Amino acid sequence: MRHLVLIPSFNSGAQLVRTVRAARAHWPDVWAVVDGSTDGSGEALRAATAADDPGVRVLALPRNHGKGAAVLHGLREATAAGFTHALTMDADGQHPADRIPAFVAASRADPGAMVLGLPVFGPEAPAVRVRGRRVSNWWAGLETGWAGIGDSLCGFRVYPIAPLLAVMERTRWMRRFDFDPEAAVRLSWQGVRAVNLPAPVRYLSAAEGGVSHFRYVRDNALLTWMHTRLVLGAMLRLPVLLRRRRRRPSPQPGPPAAATRP
Template identity: 35%
Template sequence: MISGYCFLIPNYNHSHAIAITIEALQHYALPIILVDDGSDVATQAVLEGLPAKYQNLTLFRRSENGGKGAAVQTGLQLAHDMGMSHAVQIDADGQHNLSDIGRLLTESQHYPNALISGQPIYDESISKGRYYGRYVTHVWVYIETLSLCIKDSMCGFRVYPLDAYMRLVSKQVLGKRMDFDIEVMVRLFWQNTAIRFIPTKVLYPPDGVSHFNVWKDNWLISKMHSKLFFGMLLRLPKLLYAKFRSNN
């Protein structure tokens, strides 16, 4: 068991893969925070039986669905309140390669002040629209950070250093939906938090459920990139100075 670390799983109507995920995580003997983001009655019935089976599991239920970002933020705050130093975010839909958790944990222990993130390796299960659409965000993130060091800002398989995260949210309100993963990474970069990546395979199961709302979430992500772009302009001297120092 690694002291100070926990798992964080946001869940909205994922009832099929969650029990398998929780069982696989028992190998690491770490606390697990499961945030139910206002799931339906059938999913609630599945989730409410898990704490009795797994004593290391804390189930927190949000009364209304607030979005993935809201659920993750709830879980990160709860992890901090529990005295955790790091939280390992894992999606509930079975996309992530759990065999790579050990690599994420090792990297985090070597670089405890850094945000550690998966860098997705996709197979043919990903749709072309989703695959190429991610590159639009990659380009925006390169512009917003004036750097190519963020290899992927959308992967929800990551280890948060909670002190750095809490410093950020003490002064900044973050997005509540699918915009969260991108925004928190860019703003942590601006805060001089190191970001490191571990290549990991990502699978889109044929029976998987996606909660990405094409119109609403793309609109929110577009608004977020506009806000981050102007935030970059305000930080331009500092970003250019940091880039100059890193090149010398």
């Protein structure tokens, strides 16, 4: 198995360099997919790290396509390079780079599973965002027959690349902000087990360099349409989901041990 840290980024400013450096301190292969950024962050990353660090690679898309499209581009390149698993994390500094080894260890212990971050929020987390994700989590549970997806929206997770790539190549969805929850649901439909591990999540202030592209009305409308599609898909798969639920053992937490650097 070969694990890669994959960081999609759109106009993340100086935070992109800090995020890549933090990830690089904990893992030897870190790729950033600059998704049509216009703020110079991709160029700054190349100048700061990629030029003299063979463990960092910067992929650039000519225009903004969305988070899922950026991840898809990275997965295709990663497959060509021989990687089997990708740990995705956001470029805005919310996700804990020091948890990378533990998540990779859980993935190595169960290579066919997806290892999903279970967010632990600080007091600075916006209440509307915390409450809103509970709604998405409930729908994801319904759509998968309560298959053990602890959090549908957290972008800090490890995917086995082959099944995720196969799922994404078969649909025109999963290209924007809806990528994370739809990926978890569709992989669950394919029989990919969920392992949930806690991961602290920070909401950085503007003074700390925090950048957010979340738009309450637009993105919630996107999630509503996504869950509508997935509920319809779940109804078609209902007999299979019920059979899996009857056979499913009680979910077990992933191992806390740190991964060994290759």
